[in-house]
Amino acid sequence: MRKASLAVVGCGKLAQNQHISNIIKSKNARLHTFCDLDPKVLEDLTKRFPGTAACTDVRRVLTDPEIDGVVIATREDMHVPLAVEALAAGKYVYVEKPLAETPEECEKVITAEKVSGKKLLVGMNRRMAPAYRNAREILNRNGGARAIFYRIADAYAIDWGKNFGPGKRLLHEVCHIFDICRFLTGSDVRSVYCLSTRRDEENIVLEFESGATAMILSSGYAPWETPKEHLEAVAEVGVLTVDEFCELNTYGMPGEVPNKKYPGHSHVEKEQSHVSWIADAGLAGIVGLRRMLADRQRKVEALDHDSEEYRNGRDFLDHRLPHINYSVDKGWLGAIEHFADVILDGVPVEAATAEDALAAARITRAAVISRAEKRIVAMKDVD
Numbered sequence: 001m002r003k004a005s006l007a008v009v010g011c012g013k014l015a016q017n018q019h020i021s022n023i024i025k026s027k028n029a030r031l032h033t034f035c036d037l038d039p040k041v042l043e044d045l046t047k048r049f050p051g052t053a054a055c056t057d058v059r060r061v062l063t064d065p066e067i068d069g070v071v072i073a074t075r076e077d078m079h080v081p082l083a084v085e086a087l088a089a090g091k092y093v094y095v096e097k098p099l100a101e102t103p104e105e106c107e108k109v110i111t112a113e114k115v116s117g118k119k120l121l122v123g124m125n126r127r128m129a130p131a132y133r134n135a136r137e138i139l140n141r142n143g144g145a146r147a148i149f150y151r152i153a154d155a156y157a158i159d160w161g162k163n164f165g166p167g168k169r170l171l172h173e174v175c176h177i178f179d180i181c182r183f184l185t186g187s188d189v190r191s192v193y194c195l196s197t198r199r200d201e202e203n204i205v206l207e208f209e210s211g212a213t214a215m216i217l218s219s220g221y222a223p224w225e226t227p228k229e230h231l232e233a234v235a236e237v238g239v240l241t242v243d244e245f246c247e248l249n250t251y252g253m254p255g256e257v258p259n260k261k262y263p264g265h266s267h268v269e270k271e272q273s274h275v276s277w278i279a280d281a282g283l284a285g286i287v288g289l290r291r292m293l294a295d296r297q298r299k300v301e302a303l304d305h306d307s308e309e310y311r312n313g314r315d316f317l318d319h320r321l322p323h324i325n326y327s328v329d330k331g332w333l334g335a336i337e338h339f340a341d342v343i344l345d346g347v348p349v350e351a352a353t354a355e356d357a358l359a360a361a362r363i364t365r366a367a368v369i370s371r372a373e374k375r376i377v378a379m380k381d382v383d
């Protein structure tokens with residue numbers, strides 16, 4: 001089978017937890033080059049994945065005719081310049097979210113994509129999650145989503161996002177949810193109302209052009225035990241819920257399967273047992289896993305940090321187990337395989353596009369204005 005030849009530009013935490021392993025696992029892509037500014041990162045990766053080229057200068061990637069596409073997973077400040085450069089060099093691009101900090105920067109990418117004739121996909125990967133693709137089909141068969149409630153609650157403000165500067169959660173994390181609400185309703189947003197309780201904790205109400213509404217509860221103060229994401233959608237007929245990407249329930253939707261579970265997500269180099277556990281137990285499986293891991297973290301941290309038991313415990317938690325938020329299928333592998341299909345067969349893009357990223361950036365801007373001025377902001381008034 002033909003395989004799309006890909007380079008990963010920016011090989012940090014996300015690339016190492018997802019894109020690199022997903023390319024290796026994919027049916028239709030192969031890993032050609034690692035590119036990172038940090039030579040130590042490259043040294044480590046080429047030891048772990050022998051046979052893959054490595055470089056610190058992205059121009060080596062962009063001038064290599066063997067490379068079809070680039071997966072850009074640097075931090076957000078480099079997404080736009082690298083994407084524009086890669087498109088100009090004639091490469092297909094998969095770039096992480098948020099595409100850009102502002103709508104204006106997204107527009108630069110849209111222009112570059114049009115000029116290049118190549119395609120660019122954005123890593124708002126929930127569109128490719130099996131549970132959400134099913135959810136959209138079910139909602140559409142039942143008259144479409146009318147009212148949505150979405151909870152995304154994690155440890156952003158107290159852990160991994162705390163150094164990003166105040167109020168960045170809307171841009172970094174909630175952009176995924178703005179995008180998935182547009183995907184599920186098939187509609188653009190007409191107005192936004194956002195109230196904040198404290199930094200990185202918001203309730204946001206979206207009114208759609210279709211007349212649908214969505215209410216998003218986003219909190220960066222939820223400990224790791226908390227199930228991170230819950231979707232509830234009232235359709236014209238019946239109700240659908242999706243919990244943690246692994247359990248979908250329908251209520252009062254004749255002809256639809258009332259309960260469906262989805263396997264967890266993992267990679268060959270990591271522990272696998274949770275994959276079938278989650279497939280069997282759904283939400284209860286991931287909740288159990290979260291509680292067990294939190295308990296194990298506390299027990300390991302209570303050990304003497306110079307002991308072998310501590311080192312083994314940390315090694316298991318940090319290297320053998322997948323990160324809890326990467327244990328369910330949020331669409332990362334599907335997005336990479338779809339990227340390869342776009343490159344190899346020119347299939348229409350079903351993942352998020354630069355236009356979708358622009359829409360998410362405009363909603364984010366409206367939410368930031370609404371939060372500051374405590375008023376409903378109409379999208380037509382957002383530049």
Ligand SMILES: NC(=O)c1ccc[n+]([C@@H]2O[C@H](COP(=O)([O-])OP(=O)(O)OC[C@H]3O[C@@H](n4cnc5c(N)ncnc54)[C@H](O)[C@@H]3O)[C@@H](O)[C@H]2O)c1
Pocket residue numbers: 009010011012013014015035036037038041056058073074075076078096097098123124125172
């Ligand atoms: N879609 C998702 O589910 C998801 C999840 C987590 C993070 N992300 C996004 O992924 C991106 C990366 O996050 P991360 O946590 O992996 O960051 P990170 O800081 O761990 O990694 C970034 C890497 O990029 C490298 N880099 C920086 N500039 C470069 C350049 N010009 N050329 C080559 N390499 C360069 C750095 O050396 C670093 O190794 C962010 O935009 C983040 O928002 C997406």
